[in-house]
Every structure is written in C-alpha cells, then in structure tokens.
Amino acid sequence: MPNSSAEGRAVSLTVNGVLRVVEIDERTSLLDLLRERLHLTGTKKGCDAGACGACTVLVDGARVNACLNLAIRLQDAEVTTVEGLTTGDGDLHPLQRAFIDRDAFQCGYCTPGQIMSGIGCIREGRAGSRAEIREWMSGNICRCGCYPRIVDAVRHVAAGEGA
Amino acid sequence: MSTQPEVAVGRPHERVDGRLKVTGRATYAADHAIDDVVFAVLVDSSIGRGRISSIDTAAAEEEPGVLGVLGHHNAPTLPYEDNADGSYNPPGRRLRVFQDDQVHFFGQPVAVVLAESLEAAQHAAHLVEVTYHVERPSTDLSTAIGAEPVTYVRGDAEAALDPAPVRLDLTYGLARNHHNPMEPHATIARWDRGRLTVWDKTQWVGDGTQRELATVFGLSTDDVHIVSPCIGGAFGSALRCWPHVAVAALAARETGRAVKLVMARRQLYFGVGYRPAYEYRLRLGAHRDGRLIGALHDIRAETSSYETFTEEVMVPGQMLYRTPAVHQVYRTVPLDVNTPTYMRGPGYVSAVHVLETALDELAHEIGIDPIELRARNEPVADPATGLPFSTRRLQECFTIGARVFGWADRDPEPGSTRDGDQLVGTGVAAAVYNTARTGARAAVRVRADGTAVIQTATTDMGPGTATALTQVAADELGLDMHDVTVHLGDSDLPQAPPHGASTTMASVGSAVHDGAHRVRRSAAELAVGDPCSPLHGADPTDVVATGGRLHLARDPRRNDSYQALLTRNGRAWLEATGLYTPPAEETRSMHAYGAIFVEVGVDHRLGLIRIRRMLGVYDAGRIINPRLAESQAIGGMVGGIGTALLEHTVTDHRDGRIVNPNLADYLVPVNADVPNLTAIFLDGRDDHADPIGVKGIGEVVQIGIAPAIANAVFHATGRRVRTLPITIEAMI
Ligand code: FES
Ligand code: FES
Numbered sequence: 066m067p068n069s070s071a072e073g074r075a076v077s078l079t080v081n082g083v084l085r086v087v088e089i090d091e092r093t094s095l096l097d098l099l100r101e102r103l104h105l106t107g108t109k110k111g112c113d114a115g116a117c118g119a120c121t122v123l124v125d126g127a128r129v130n131a132c133l134n135l136a137i138r139l140q141d142a143e144v145t146t147v148e149g150l151t152t153g154d155g156d157l158h159p160l161q162r163a164f165i166d167r168d169a170f171q172c173g174y175c176t177p178g179q180i181m182s183g184i185g186c187i188r189e190g191r192a193g194s195r196a197e198i199r200e201w202m203s204g205n206i207c208r209c210g211c212y213p214r215i216v217d218a219v220r221h222v223a224a225g226e227g228a
Numbered sequence: 229m230s231t232q233p234e235v236a237v238g239r240p241h242e243r244v245d246g247r248l249k250v251t252g253r254a255t256y257a258a259d260h261a262i263d264d265v266v267f268a269v270l271v272d273s274s275i276g277r278g279r280i281s282s283i284d285t286a287a288a289e290e291e292p293g294v295l296g297v298l299g300h301h302n303a304p305t306l307p308y309e310d311n312a313d314g315s316y317n318p319p320g321r322r323l324r325v326f327q328d329d330q331v332h333f334f335g336q337p338v339a340v341v342l343a344e345s346l347e348a349a350q351h352a353a354h355l356v357e358v359t360y361h362v363e364r365p366s367t368d369l370s371t372a373i374g375a376e377p378v379t380y381v382r383g384d385a386e387a388a389l390d391p392a393p394v395r396l397d398l399t400y401g402l403a404r405n406h407h408n409p410m411e412p413h414a415t416i417a418r419w420d421r422g423r424l425t426v427w428d429k430t431q432w433v434g435d436g437t438q439r440e441l442a443t444v445f446g447l448s449t450d451d452v453h454i455v456s457p458c459i460g461g462a463f464g465s466a467l468r469c470w471p472h473v474a475v476a477a478l479a480a481r482e483t484g485r486a487v488k489l490v491m492a493r494r495q496l497y498f499g500v501g502y503r504p505a506y507e508y509r510l511r512l513g514a515h516r517d518g519r520l521i522g523a524l525h526d527i528r529a530e531t532s533s534y535e536t537f538t539e540e541v542m543v544p545g546q547m548l549y550r551t552p553a554v555h556q557v558y559r560t561v562p563l564d565v566n567t568p569t570y571m572r573g574p575g576y577v578s579a580v581h582v583l584e585t586a587l588d589e590l591a592h593e594i595g596i597d598p599i600e601l602r603a604r605n606e607p608v609a610d611p612a613t614g615l616p617f618s619t620r621r622l623q624e625c626f627t628i629g630a631r632v633f634g635w636a637d638r639d640p641e642p643g644s645t646r647d648g649d650q651l652v653g654t655g656v657a658a659a660v661y662n663t664a665r666t667g668a669r670a671a672v673r674v675r676a677d678g679t680a681v682i683q684t685a686t687t688d689m690g691p692g693t694a695t696a697l698t699q700v701a702a703d704e705l706g707l708d709m710h711d712v713t714v715h716l717g718d719s720d721l722p723q724a725p726p727h728g729a730s731t732t733m734a735s736v737g738s739a740v741h742d743g744a745h746r747v748r749r750s751a752a753e754l755a756v757g758d759p760c761s762p763l764h765g766a767d768p769t770d771v772v773a774t775g776g777r778l779h780l781a782r783d784p785r786r787n788d789s790y791q792a793l794l795t796r797n798g799r800a801w802l803e804a805t806g807l808y809t810p811p812a813e814e815t816r817s818m819h820a821y822g823a824i825f826v827e828v829g830v831d832h833r834l835g836l837i838r839i840r841r842m843l844g845v846y847d848a849g850r851i852i853n854p855r856l857a858e859s860q861a862i863g864g865m866v867g868g869i870g871t872a873l874l875e876h877t878v879t880d881h882r883d884g885r886i887v888n889p890n891l892a893d894y895l896v897p898v899n900a901d902v903p904n905l906t907a908i909f910l911d912g913r914d915d916h917a918d919p920i921g922v923k924g925i926g927e928v929v930q931i932g933i934a935p936a937i938a939n940a941v942f943h944a945t946g947r948r949v950r951t952l953p954i955t956i957e958a959m960i
Contacts, residue, residue, distance in 0.1 A: 092347040101346055106259035107252015109460070111410045112493040116891040119410055147252035157250065165246040168859050172690030173249030174256060174410040174460025203898040206891060208410045208461050209690050210866025211859060212902040 078142045080105070081149030089136050096120045096131035099146060107147040107177045111206070118205030121178040121185070122146045128185025130204075147177035150184075159225065160184055163218035171209035179205045183219040192223035230772045230781040232748075236699040236709050240855035244695045244714070245458075245688075254458045257429040258414035258490045265416065266295060268479050268489040269349040270472060271339040271356045272498070273331045276365030276884020277564045280329040280338055284357035288341055293348030297356055298479060299339035300326040306478070307446035315432075315440035316468040316726070318567060320535030325471045325478065331360065332534055333566045334884040335498030340475050342483055365564035365884035369505050369530050374559030380542055382612070383553030385513075388522035392513025396589055400510070400582050401951040404530070404877040405503040405870070407571050408896055409689075411460020412493060413500055415476040418486035424477055425453045431466045432726035433719040434685045440469035441477055457717040459689040463867070464570040465500045466689070467728050472499055497877070497889035501569025504529045504537065505877075508582045510545075518594055518601045522553035529578075531560040532567040540575035540662065544583055546612035547817065548660055549605035564884050570728065572867060573927040576661050577934070581871075581952065584657035584935035589948065592642075598656055598939070599626045599635065610817030618816040618916035621847035622658055625823035628908065629656070629845040633825040642946035650829030652840070653944025659822035659844070659932030663914065663923040665810040666725035668735040672701065672743030673803035674751065678776045678791035679711045682743070686724035686736045687717045690863075691926055692856040693732055697740050699852055700920060704744035706773020707790075722805060730820070730924025733852060735808055738918045743806020748773055750802050751790060760796055761788045808918070816916040820928040822846040824865075824936035830944045835959030837873055837941060842933075843906045849923030850913035861907030861929040868933020869897045873953050 077086040080103060087102060096113070099105045099122070111119030113132045120131040123145040150158040160183050163169070170176040182205045186192050191201035198216045207215065248254040273280075285297040303326035311317055325337060339356050343349035366372050389395060416427040424447065430437040433454040442449045459466060476489040491499050509526040525545050531537045542556050571577075587605075591598040603623055609616050630636065638654055639645060645652040670684035682701050688694050694714040702709045715721060724736050752771035755763040755778055763771060763778060763786055772781045779787035794802065827840040842865050851857045874895040878887040888894045907929070913921030934952060941959075942948050949958045 090345060090347045092351065097346055100258075104261060105252075106255070106261075109256075109410070110258070110412065110490070112891050114493065114890060114892070116493075117410065147250075151251055157247070161250040164250045165242050168242065168855050170246075170249055171692070171859055171863060172409070172411070172459060172461040173245070173254050176249050177252045180250060199899045199902070203900040206410060206896060206898060207866075208408055208463075208896065209859075210863035210897065210902070212866060212897075212899045213862055213904055214859065215899065 074137060076137055076140050078139045078144060080144045081146060091137050093136045094132050095134040095136045095139060098136040099131060105146050105148050109174055109177060118182055119175050119178040121181040121205065123181060123185060128182050147180060160218060160222045163221045167214045167217040167221065169211050169214040169218040171211060175205060175207045179207065179215055186219060187223045187226065192219050195220060230770055232703055232706060232772055233774060234703055235774065236702040237852050241695060241699060241709060241853055243692055244698050256411050256458050256460045257416065257427055257456065258488065260416055260427045262416050262418060262486045265486045265488040266342050266483050267346045267349040268476060268487050269341050269353040270337045270475065270495060271341065271353050271358065272335040272495060273338045275331055275360045275362050276334040276367060278331050278363040279361040280331060280358060281361050282359045283339055288352040288355040291348055291352040291355060293344040294352045295342045295344065295483060297339055297341050298326060298482060300329055303478065306444055309443040309446060311440055311443040315436045318535045318537045322535065323471045325474050332532065333498060333564050335495065337471055337475060340479055342479055342487065367563050367565055367879050367884045368881045369507060369528065369561055369563065372561045372563055374528055374561045375536065377557045377559040380546060380554065380556040383522065385522040385524050385553040385555035388553040389511060389513035389524065392521045393516050394514045394590065394594055396512045396586060396593065398510050398586055398589065398950060400508040402506040402508065402578050402581065403875060403952050404505040405571060405875045406497055406877065406894065407463040407465035408496065409461030409463060409465060412491045412496060413466065413470065413472065414490040415473045416486060416488045417476040417480040419481050423451045423453065425455065426473065426477060427455045428473055429459055429462065429466050430454060430456045430469065431459065431462050431687055431689055431728050433687060433717060434723050436467065436726055437469040437473065438719045441474065444474045445477065454719040455717065456687050459687055462689040463572040464574065464728055467726050468501065468569055470500050493891060494889040497886045498566045501567055503571035504531065504568035506578050510582050510586050512586055512590060514590055516594060518590065518596050518604045520549055520551045520605050523551050525556040527556065527558040528561050530563050530565060530568065532565055533562045535567040536560050537568045539570060541579045543662065544576055544579040544660055547610050548583060548658065550607040550611055573661060573930040576927065576931045577871065580659065580931050581935045584932060585938050588655065588939040588942065597640065599630060602626065602658060613817055615815065615817040618818040618914050619847060619912065620821060621910055622821040622823065624910060625821060625845040625847055629823040629825050629843055632908065633843050635825065642943050647829060649831050649833065651832050651944040652827065652829050653940045653942065654825065654827045655936045655939025655943055657824045657932040657936035657939060659824060659928050660819050661730060661928040661931055663734065663818035663820060663917050664729050664731045665734040665918055666731050667810065668724045668739040668808045669722035670736060670739040670743045670806040671722050671803060672740065672747050672806055673801045674705060674747050674790050675801045676791060676794040676799060678789060680705055680707055682712065682714045682740055683721045684716055684724045684736055684739065685719055685721040686732055687727040689727060691860050692853065693727065695856060696733055696852040697737060700737050701740050701744045704741050705748055707776050711776065730927045733922045734918040734924055737920050737922060738808035739806040741806065741920050742808060743804050746804035746806065747802050750804065751778055751793060754797060755788050755793050758797060761793060762786050763788050818914065818917050820846065820848040820923040822928050822932055824932040826936040826940045828937060828940040828944055830941060830959060835956040837954065837959065839869055839903055841903055844929065845908045846928060847910050848925050848928060849917060850921035851909045852922065854909065857909055857925055858907050860925050862905045864929025865905045865933050866897050866902055867930045869901060871952060872934035872937040876953050
C-alpha cells in the first residue's frame, strides 16, 4: 500500500510530560496528531479552522488552537492536553472540579477546550471579573449555551488563586 | 404498594458522567479507538442542480495513501428498501448515495475519497474532478411557488376580521437556523461477517439509524448494531440518519475495513438538516379591550425538491390564546436545497415568535400592558381540541416573572429609557410546547452486591439523561445514586424512542420507573416469603426501600437489605423490564409553558443590541434535577439569542451555494453575548402526562426567547423589526 510516510518527517515534542518522537506528514495539524496518531481524543475538533476553540491546548504554557498549528513546527514544544491535567492518582485540576460543581457543561464536547482555555485565561491574568472572563473566553463556543456557568467556574478558580 | 420516599429526585445532583466529560474520556462518535481505520472524506457537488457528467479520479488516486474513490460511477446498487415510517424520513424519495447522476442541491455528496491517512484523504478530495450538466437552481423562498397547502379552519376568520375594531396585518421573515452542535456529525463503520457495526452521532440508535441502515443495505435490523454513548450536542440534527452514514457503511463494505468519516463544519450546512426559513403573514382582529376575534395565518416554509418536511408550526396559533375564528394555510415550498429537519422547539419556535411579537404590537396599538393582554385572552380549555388542560400555569408564570423582573416599574413608552449610550427596553413573551410521550422499555437489574444496572437504548445529547434516569431508578429501588449505573446509547439495549422533542424523561423515565418498581416488588415478595427475612410474613405492599434496605413503611426496624436477601436466596440478581405505553387517546391538553422577560440595550449610534438580563419562568411539571434543568433553560435562552440576533444563512441564488457555512460567518452566541440568565421552574407535577409527572424541558426553553428579545428591542427603540435575525443594519 502506498503511504504518505514518503513525505514524513520526524518531530519530537513533549505531550503531557512524555517525550514523543513521531514521524508525521507535513500537513498534519497538532490536533490531528493528538487525536489520530497519539490517540489523545480528549482534544476535540469542532471546526478545524480556528473559529470554535474546541481544540484548545497549552503549548509551552499558552493556550492555542491545535487545529491551526502544524505539528511539524512544534519541535521541542511542551504540549498539555486535557488528559494531562489529572494527576496520577486521578485528582482533578481545580478547574475540572469547578466545571463539575458549577455544571458548566451539558454535552461536554466543548468542555476540554473550555477548561484548557480557562486555565490559559487565568494564567494570563484575564479572569479578574465576570465581564473580563466573558470577553477572554469568547474564543470558545459552547452551543449548549453553558456560558454563565463557565464564567462561574473560571471565576471561582481565579479567585481561589488570589488572582 | 407503599410509595417510595423522594430522596434523589428533585435534588440538584451533579452529573453522573461529569468526571468523564471534564477529563476528556467521554467517547463521542469520532473518538472510538477502532483499529486500522480508513479515513473517508466526502466530495460535495459544486453546483446547485443538474447532473454529473463525469468523475475523474485519476489525480486523486495517485495521491500517496489513497485507496480509492467511490461515486455513482463505480458504486454498487443498494437496495434502499422503503422506510417511509421510520427514521424521521419525511414523505418523498430520500437521497440514495451514489445511486444516480442527479444533483439536487449544492453540496450534495457526489463521491468519497478513502485513504490511509486523514491528510491524504482531505488533499485527494480536492483532486477529484467532477463535471456537470448545470441547471439553474431555485433556492429563493420569496419567489418560488408553494405546494398544495395544509389548512386549518375554525369559524370564519375572514368574515370575523372584517368588522374587527382593531386589525393588524403583519408579514414576517424568519431565517433558516442550523443546529451547529459543537461535535460535527461523524460515523465509524465496520462489517464483521455480514453484521454492520456503526459508531455514530445519533439521537436514535434503534428504529432511527439502525432501521435506516438496515433498509439501505437490505439487512435484518439484527444485523445492524449502532453505538452512540455520548453525543456532543445535536438539537435535532442527529434524529435522522443522513446520507453520510450510509456512505461510511458502504465504504467499509467496499474496502473490507473500518471506515471513519467525520464531516467538516462546512458540510454540516448541507449534509444534515436545519430549521427551515419561513415567510409568515398573520392578520389579527381584536376588540378594543384586546380580546382576539380572529386570526388568519399564511405560512410558507422551505423544503427540498425530493422530500416534504413539515413541522408543528400550526399548533400554537390554534391553542395558545382564546381565538374564536382561526384560518391557517401552511404551504411548503420545494427548493433545490437539502431537506430541513427538526431543530430544538420545532415549529413552535417559529410560530410563537410570530404570535408573541404580534400580540406585543396589539398591546401597543390599543395601549394596554402586554401581560394584561395575554391574561384577557387566556382560554379555559384548549381552544383547538376543547380538552381541559392537564396544567396550564401560564398566567402564574407571568405573575411571578413580573414580580421577580420588576415589570411594574416599566414605562410603557418606547424609547423612554436610557443608560449612557444605550437605549434600554424590556419585553415579554409566552412559551409553549406540546408534552409528547412515546412507548419505551428499560431493563432494570438489582445485583446481589446491592448495586443496580439500568439499560435502555435512549441517548444523551447533553441534558443529562443518564443522571436523571439514575435519580428516578435510585428512588424507586431505594438505592443510593452511586449504586446505580445507567447504560444507554446502544441499539442492543431495550428499545427507546428518539431522544428528542422533550419526550425522553416522560417516556424513558417512566419505563425506568416501572422497571424499578417491578424489581422492588419482586424483592419485597421474595422477602416476605423468606422465613429467614426480618420481613417474613409481612404484607409486601407495606414494604418500601431506602439506602439499599427493604423495610416496612411504618416500621423501619423491620428491614432486610437487597444484598442479604439475594445472597441468602442464592439469587445473582433480580430483574424486570420496565414499560411505558402512552394512552391511546388523550383526555387532556398537555403542554409545558413559560413566560420570558428580557431587557436589552441598543447603542443609539452603533445599533449594537446587547442582552442585559433575561428571566424565564416555567410550568414544566416535575423537575427531576433542578441543576440540570436550569442549565438546559440557560442553554435554550442562549439558543434563542442566536435566533433573535445572530443566526442567518446566506444563500447565493445564482448557484445555490451557502456563502457562510462556517462558525466565523454564521454567527452563534459566544460568551461575551450572554449575561447572567435566570430560570425559575414552578413547583409542581403533571400527573396526567406520565407516571413520573414530568412535561419535558428541552424544547420549551428555546421557545419565546426570540420574540421577548424582539419586543424588548421595540420598547428600547420604537423600531419594529419583523425579520429574524434582528441585525445591526436594521437598527441604523
Ligand atoms: S477545531 Fe480548532 S478552533 Fe475549532
Ligand atoms: S457543553 Fe455542549 S457545546 Fe459546550
């Protein structure tokens, strides 16, 4: 069977603390690398075009849309996905806990992206008020319409961290 | 049999699948780890109507990794047996994938590329050269000719309107809305020795997707297995089994491998249905005091050229208010578009928008308060059927809402309130949705370790089906919630109706309740007949259960645990199948109701409309889980904001192309569009509706939102906009 690996190039990057060296097609987005090659399906594809935020992950600590980043450009990058938030003994990240407590999701499809984006938002110091969170979380669409609860959850964690 | 105490039901429990969803471990259709999959990417037609003259696949097939291209030029003939009654196929002739050269709409699947990698399949899909005999499509609702209408007549509305002291003649244009769930439709299909397994985004694993695929491929339904444990939103888009599902199954059969087909966001605008656009003319006649005399409804809605889609758009005009004379004409207009389908609050969202903004116009015209106007037209029985209402607490919703919202402080004069650059206005509207139920089954099993498993083929697109069913089962069995597990989303499980139309809790919840009741009764009977049981010799109808222990209702000291009872009697489990069958004939008019209050601010220079606050008060029967219900209501309000202010499909009528098939140009509400929203559910239950007293929530919460917003915009600005969405352009 002919295979696209003819065009393949290797990239090494750290995903959730584990060094991964993968031979990839140059066209592969970080999102497709995570989902189809590394089987980390917690990161979701909603639009594949940077318009919905479902694919949000942290790259070197900053939130990015994984669908807009070519994997080949991420040599030596540190990627954190929703799967990387939980500790070894299964303890949830405070924002994951807050999403459950505030019922900040319904179908749950946008949720990994919202949580990763929320972590980024808090880190950026953009979670000082409800109004600020609403603005800075607007890159993450929730079609189930859980926005007020998402703001509650982000605000709760941001306040707890003394932000 | 003694009634079980209510312990779990009515409490705001967190979701039973919350942990799965926040950790990324919930498996949606495209997430299933199926080995050795082939990636499939659809090629869509680039014309709006005509015939395919050739498909050149040479360049695509040369792309490394490509396994082949399937289209009508090489696809096998498929049986496509009749499935008129199932799967939400509307009357007509459904699209048959790759069976002929006809193109019915822009974006119709004309081929599928199969490759070892997603990248190769996506790239090669662009390399497939399709040539067409092009015809000019007809896609403009305003100019196309409608089909034979459906009519409803009560009294002589035409004659009644003539002498009416107050008359209104209003024409509305309502844009098409796309469900746009965050999870794109996706299917993984695999054949194993003649049996087809499909991991699919579907709201109806049983008679929906399973039956449709069985008829497409000429299989027995036993040979089609559908798996759909988690759905990333759907709002109706996954009720029907769309052509891409058959494409994935066909491709899997042809390649002999598992095939994964994930639709692109763009393809969701023509690959699955949508809420049809409407043109709606309403003529109203009323007395000077606001009492309605008659109404003429002239309704036109888009459908496809190959199927006639209709929805319940006529009902609200027949029953929401006492209206002695009603004449309705409902015409579908066949266009060269894909077939519409049910979308959250189907029919009602559109009709209630028209009625509720028209009533606001009437209130303004005659100078009375819009809430008072509604009270003056409150019927005593269902005006369409004459049936008494099971419960209709619409006026109570308005009264409570008015108090909480502070309606009394309102200056009725449009344009009278200002806050900085914003003109501030408030508006109200009613909401109504039919309480429907369908037959359902659920298997309930209590095991010797004192835990229970519930199995039913319903699904969960987000409302929290599994959580609410767990609550119902836990209470009826007398177990703690964490000892109950619910399995759903698999066609091998006991049959359940489509997960939609707000019927799931009423139908499946009642089946679970029945099954749990039977299991508890057989446990009670086993206990009273067991000489070793502390309950020996008691009357089984006196036995209740709490916390995993069966005991006498009046004497909890006489008790026996499920665990001890089953172990002593050498029973691995007790089980029963719960059933729910709706009555053959309704004796009550059953609907959920709501009163919506909205405050908007309109920037007087920019025309920008912002929602400042919103309140919904609902009469929705018994609420199983207030936390989940509130989330659902907030979600419905957000959906309504989209319909009112943002969502609009733009079609280029020259070639039938949708110009904005993406989330950057087809706007949906984002966080910054949504302030704090409040929902209140009136305490109560509807015992006529079903054994657990629920009416259903999912639809009613999206109804009445858009008209309340439109009415608030009028109050803020004095401008009446009768088209949706109400955009900035209409404000300046
Ligand atoms: S999938 Fe990346 S932003 Fe939508
Ligand atoms: S929870 Fe469904 S899209 Fe956000």
